[in-house]
Amino acid sequence: xxxxxxxxxxxxxxxxxxxxxxxxxxxxxxxxxxxxxxxxxxxxxxxxxxxxxxxxxxxxxxxxxxxxxxxxxxxxxxxxxxxxxxxxxxxxxxxxxxxxxxxxxxxxxxxxxxxxxxxxxxxxxxxxxxxxxxxxxxxxxxxxxxxxxxxxxxxxxxxxxxxxxxxxxxxxxxxxxxxxxxxxxxxxxxxxxxxxxxxxxxxxx
Numbered sequence: 692x693x694x695x696x697x698x699x700x701x702x703x704x705x706x707x708x709x710x711x712x713x714x715x716x717x718x719x720x721x722x723x724x725x726x727x728x729x730x731x732x733x734x735x736x737x738x739x740x741x742x743x744x745x746x747x748x749x750x751x752x753x754x755x756x757x758x759x760x761x762x763x764x765x766x767x768x769x770x771x772x773x774x775x776x777x778x779x780x781x782x783x784x785x786x787x788x789x790x791x792x793x794x795x796x797x798x799x800x801x802x803x804x805x806x807x808x809x810x811x812x813x814x815x816x817x818x819x820x821x822x823x824x825x826x827x828x829x830x831x832x833x834x835x836x837x838x839x840x841x842x843x844x845x846x847x848x849x850x851x852x853x854x855x856x857x858x859x860x861x862x863x864x865x866x867x868x869x870x871x872x873x874x875x876x877x878x879x880x881x882x883x884x885x886x887x888x889x890x891x892x893x894x895x896x
Contacts, residue, residue: 692827697823697827698823700826701823703834704832704862704864704866706769706772706866706867707769707773707864707865708864708865710864712742712830716825717775719828720777720824720861721738721777721821723823724736724738724777724818724821727816727817729809729816730809731789731790732789733786733810733813734785735783735784735789735813736781736817737780737781737855738778738780739777740775740776740777741775741776742775747775749848750776750778750849753845753847753848753849754838754844769867772864772867773864774863774864775862775863775864776861776863777821777863778837778845778857779815779817779821779857779860779861780851781813781814782854782855782856783802783810783854784854788800811858815858815859818834818859818861819834821861821863822834825861830863830865830866831864831865831866833861833862834861834862835862836860837857
């Protein structure tokens with residue numbers, strides 16, 4: 692598929708068929724993910740691939756809201772149909788250690804030196820490559836987060852080390868409905884001129 696077609700067709704898919712995802716496609720997702728850029732080439736990400744039904748069920752048991760008032764209703768019911776989940780994790784310590792090395796020189800490992808938490812930025816870039824790869828594989832995918840109150844249960848369910856924190860999860864499968872759903876159905880894409888500022892904010896006088 693042409694790259695511009697991948698970019699144009701990428702969208703968040705929130706419901707999937709029961710058709711299995713080929714293992715080779717899952718392998719390609721993670722192989723492409725590790726091609727993402729990372730600060731200092733730290734590569735502090737890690738990916739927990741859940742492709743067996745029991746593992747996927749264990750994920751939802753650990754992370755689904757327990758209180759009815761917090762239930763995501765239709766969204767959650769749709770997302771639970773995804774046959775593959777990839778939990779995108781990142782380690783802040785890997786980045787602090789990397790930038791304490793001689794070629795970087797931040798020996799104090801002070802987190803305040805970082806303008807933004809690049810460990811999550813880089814993991815997000817890796818997740819985007821997975822979303823784009825899914826399109827190229829004629830699959831659907833959706834990126835979503837893990838609520839702070841659910842992280843401890845997620846760690847316990849899958850023995851995730853404390854040094855790694857979830858940036859989000861990529862759900863993958865064959866789309867059940869190829870029509871646009873979710874926010875794009877309710878909200879128009881912003882015009883380019885509203886978000887691109889050339890030379891200065893608001894354009895040149």
